[in-house]
Amino acid sequence: MQRIRVLVVDDHRIFAESLAAALAAEQDVDVAAAGSAPAALRNLDRAATDGRRFDVLLADADLTAPLLAVPPQSSAPLRDSAPRACPRDGIALVSGLRTSHPYLRTVVLADRDDPRRAAAALQAGASGWVAKDCSLSRLLAVIRGVLRDETHLPPALLTGVLRELTAARKHRSESERLVESLTPREHEVLRCMVAGLGRKAVAERLFLSPHTVRTHMQNVLGKLGVHSTLAAVALARRAGVGPVELEAATAASVPVP
Numbered sequence: 395m396q397r398i399r400v401l402v403v404d405d406h407r408i409f410a411e412s413l414a415a416a417l418a419a420e421q422d423v424d425v426a427a428a429g430s431a432p433a434a435l436r437n438l439d440r441a442a443t444d445g446r447r448f449d450v451l452l453a454d455a456d457l458t459a460p461l462l463a464v465p466p467q468s469s470a471p472l473r474d475s476a477p478r479a480c481p482r483d484g485i486a487l488v489s490g491l492r493t494s495h496p497y498l499r500t501v502v503l504a505d506r507d508d509p510r511r512a513a514a515a516l517q518a519g520a521s522g523w524v525a526k527d528c529s530l531s532r533l534l535a536v537i538r539g540v541l542r543d544e545t546h547l548p549p550a551l552l553t554g555v556l557r558e559l560t561a562a563r564k565h566r567s568e569s570e571r572l573v574e575s576l577t578p579r580e581h582e583v584l585r586c587m588v589a590g591l592g593r594k595a596v597a598e599r600l601f602l603s604p605h606t607v608r609t610h611m612q613n614v615l616g617k618l619g620v621h622s623t624l625a626a627v628a629l630a631r632r633a634g635v636g637p638v639e640l641e642a643a644t645a646a647s648v649p650v651p
Contacts, residue, residue: 399446400425400537403434403484404454404503409526413452416530423537431457431487438495448498450537451491453484455504455511455523485515492519499540509554512547516555522546523555569633575617582638583610587623588630589637599638 400417404410407429414427426448428434434451441447488500501522502515512523521540524533525548536546547555576584579600586596597607611623620626 396422398423398450398537398541399441399448400450400452401434401437401448402427402452403429403431403457403487404452405429405458406454417534417537420534423534431484434487438491438498442495447495449541450499450501451488452501452503452524452533452537453487455484455502455515457484457487485511485518485520488515488520489518501536501540501546507548507551509551509558512551513555513558516545516547523548523551569629572618573630573633573635576614580610580614580617581635583607584614584626584630584635585638587611587614588627588635591638 400414400423402410402414402417402425404413404427407427410427410429414425417423417425426437428437434453438448438451484502488502491498491500500520501524502512502520503524503526504511505526507525515523521543522536522545524536524546528548539546573581573584582600583596586599591599593604593607593611596602596611597604600607602610615621615623615626618626618629620629
């Protein structure tokens with residue numbers, strides 16, 4: 395019998411351990427509990443190193459313990475990277491795990507149904523959103539379902555989640571259209587802005603004068619229809635624009651509005 399390895403993450407330890415004990419009663423389930431996101435990351439890294447990686451992670455939507463960021467595009471254990479603060483919820487954890495543990499199926503456990511947050515969880519990479527007051531048999535069905543690449547949502551949330559996802563897709567399409575109006579040089583400047591580079595750092599990187607970079611930045615803001623660097627960066631991210639690769643020395647630059 396192939397066993398399913400499940401990790402429960404909830405900062406209410408009684409809930410996490412009780413749920414783990416209930417799941418462990420199933421013959422084909424091995425389960426562990428973690429009381430915080432950092433503890434979950436340690437469990438995941440240790441299990442992967444030992445060749446006994448987890449299959450499914452059940453994460454509380456409202457984790458209150460501080461998260462540690464998972465380095466993007468890396469599966470190295472967290473202890474080898476410098477930690478930094480992150481948003482404190484299970485959706486942020488799911489998003490980070492999408493790159494560090496891509497094989498892992500994630501399900502978000504929630505105290506209440508919330509179409510907007512459920513849609514955000516799916517966009518972050520979750521395979522399901524389950525109410526904490528659901529039955530154990532329902533939760534087991536979701537666990538087994540996500541391992542078959544199914545996506546699970548409460549029926550009452552379907553309409554709201556689809557509406558949120560459609561709105562997000564429309565917003566992204568509009569953002570992409572605006573970004574496409576930029577010249578190649580303006581697009582390069584925008585990627586520098588996304589990376590957090592200020593005017594002087596962009597000028598040095600692109601071998602331009604600060605005055606020329608200022609003009610490009612103003613053109614970018616005008617074409618995107620925004621009034622600040624932060625708003626331009628937010629729109630760029632919605633459109634899928636990534637940052638330029640930074641050298642260690644440049645990474646510390648501070649964005650200039």
